[in-house]
Amino acid sequence: MNGSCLCGAVTFKVTGKAGGFSVCHCGQCRKQSGHLWSSAHVADDGIEITGDVRWYQSSPEAKRGFCPTCGAFLFWKLASDPHISFSLGSVDGPTGARLKKHIFTADKGDYYDISDGLPQF
Ligand SMILES: [Zn+2]
Ligand SMILES: [Zn+2]
Incomplete structure (x- = not known):
């Protein structure tokens, strides 16, 4: 999978095995994306990122x-985990992936329902 931001200044190439295909309903993802954030994770050394990424430290x-x-x-990174999450919405062309779960559904907005039958956490 290859991906890019809206303007094309940041691109990435996933070379490792991606997993954890999910939709996050947490308040931070909703604030940052405007709705939900769909992502997959890959080992830190399984992705090549080019361009100037700005990082926002959203929690310790x-x-x-x-x-x-x-x-x-585009990205979400936990300091203690040697993996990085990348957004599925930024992938160029087919992802070949299927979502597996919804996460942080306790924080979801009240203006929509989750009705696709996938597990919720
Ligand atoms: Zn951009
Ligand atoms: Zn989230």
């Missing part, structure tokens, strides 16, 4: 990477 444990030009929310 986690930071969120975005393009400083167009604002696209």
